[in-house]
Amino acid sequence: MQSVSSKSPNRKRSPGISNDQGPNRLYSKVPKQRVISQLYGSIKGIYTYSTTDVNFIFNINGQQELIPSHKCILANRSPVFRQMFYGEEFLEKNGDVTIVDATIDEFVLFIRSFYEDRLEITEANIHGLAYLADKYIAAACEEVCKHFLNEILDKNEMLDAIFWVLPLASQYNYMPLRQKCIRKVTISGVLLMLCSEFVNCSQEALLEILRIDFFGREENKVFERCIAWAKHACEKEQLDPESPENLRIQLGDCFKLIRFHSMSSREFVQCLSVHVKMFTIDEIEQISKVIAGRLRASDLSKYFRIPSISAPIPQVSAPIPQASTNKAAGVYECNTxxxxxxxxxxxxxxxxxxxxxxxxxxxxxxxxxxxxxxxxxxxxxxxxxxxxxxxxxxxxxxxxxxxxxxxxxxxxxxxxxxxxxxxxxxxxxxxxxxxxLEDSLLDALNDANVFWMLELSQNFKLGHLYSVSCDHIKSGGIEILSTTGFLNAHREILKIIPFLHDEATCVDSLLICNAFMKWAEAFCDRNNMDKSDGNLRTAFGDAFESIPFVNMRLIDFAFFQHKYDGMFSNEDVRKIMNEFTKKSSNRVNAHSTLVEDNDNN
CATH class of the missing domain: 3.30.710.10 (Potassium Channel Kv1.1; Chain A)
Structure with missing residues (x-):
């Protein structure tokens, strides 16, 4: 139901959630920036009061409470909302919508399914949520409902979940789920009716169960359990549970699904001896004729419906199910x-x-x-x-x-x-x-672009991309330094490479130094510079300090220095040789300590 509303003194906007209310409350006091402060999910930030453009109105105790939302978000996920807000019939674009067929709590949860990627669903709210998902053809919300019901049916070893899952699956045409329920009833129908929770099931659930041709179905016992159900229903409505008229009224169409014609003559007489006033004279006469073989069962269609739902019957046995003490609940992913x-x-x-x-x-x-x-x-x-x-x-x-x-x-x-x-x-x-953007960059990352991905991650502080790029370079080994991507990398990237190969051998360090020299030569080519030692040094800039000369063998460095003599200043050589001396001294000290420990042992 839609209505266009103007402001009135007694209207108040529904409260957003506060930090201590948890994720189940949407309508507490509206913060200035964000109505739902506790939303978690892929589009949580969209729910801001400043950009909402439609209100859902609830009349509660003489006051109007509003649930604000966005037409475009709702229309994108529901063809019904699309028609309401953007169709030709919706003439007043700024009109609000009055909700009369759902509670505010149910509708809040439904609206949340459009914004957050996880919903907390319980046995108490699934009925309202499934109804709204079906009414507004909200596929994402409907899938969450199906997931919840399927999981409950799979986890519930006591079978009593069938009493409320089966009617929901039938009502909203969740066919695979309905078939799963039918298979469970087919296997354990009699035991299901003996369950202590059976008398509390809805009439819709009883109707669904009675339609099923379940394994070991004995109609006299089915009738007894239906009477027990009807008496319990009378007690809940404070009616006389011994009145045949009350029992028949409570059973309604369920009475017509009991297969009296499949009883033996003795069993049917026993039923009549206690509950004869629940039957009309014509019903008794026709059932008796079928049992005696003077009429076909199909001739009873005027009085009784003949169930036709059946499923393969595995030869299994199961204990009598008991009522589950745990209320079904869980948090489920929602596509937003x-x-x-x-x-x-x-x-x-x-x-x-x-x-x-x-x-x-x-x-x-x-x-x-x-x-x-x-x-x-x-x-x-x-x-x-x-x-x-x-x-x-x-x-x-x-x-x-x-x-x-x-x-x-x-x-x-x-x-x-x-x-x-x-x-x-x-x-x-x-x-x-x-x-x-960062997700797209991660998807596109490869050997050819990993070095400029690393550069972008540094420039724009993309931490995850930086970490993944470093891991990719490290796992690529020395070979990745021969790619075109490395030759075209920014000089700042050179400062990172030695740290990614901190466990490199002397031979690998020589290869890294050679790769750095090829990078410097490529830099000179890009900038139309000759490849003199001085220009190679200019190409490196302060990245020259990051070249791992000291990790090479001393003889390899000597050859390297000789080849690129003009690239090294006297100060450079002095510093590098000092590092070689320190490394040699550390190795000698380590060896002496090891020998001393062995002597002591």
């Missing part, structure tokens, strides 16, 4: 990906134009952008009615990748380092956080 929103032009509300791009423009959603960028959030406050922002210092292509990273991982496989550098610079300029 924004990937499909990026191209959803029907719900966008802000537009970016570019110099030299003609009529081309990019569109986005204020709530998504403002949630991950304070700069965008401030820009949107003073935005005029055109909702357009002109971008002066970025191309349409660069900004498109930047914009997409708010929603999902953009593809950067074929992009240059310079392009990616510009996109990352945009994230710094707009103060954007929790973007998917």
């Amino acid at each position: 990906s924004l990937a499909t929103m990026f191209d959803d032009n029907a719900t966008t509300d802000v537009f970016f134009t570019f110099a030299g791009a003609g009529n081309q423009q990019l569109a986005g959603h204020k709530c998504v952008l403002a949630a991950k960028s304070h700069t965008f959030e401030k820009l949107f406050i003073d935005l005029d009615q055109t909702n357009k922002i002109h971008i002066l210092d970025s191309s349409l292509q660069e900004f498109s990748v930047f914009l997409k990273s708010f929603y999902t991982k953009p593809s950067i496989d074929n992009l240059t380092k310079e392009f990616v550098d510009q996109v990352l610079a945009l994230s710094v300029k707009f103060g954007a956080t929790e973007l998917h």
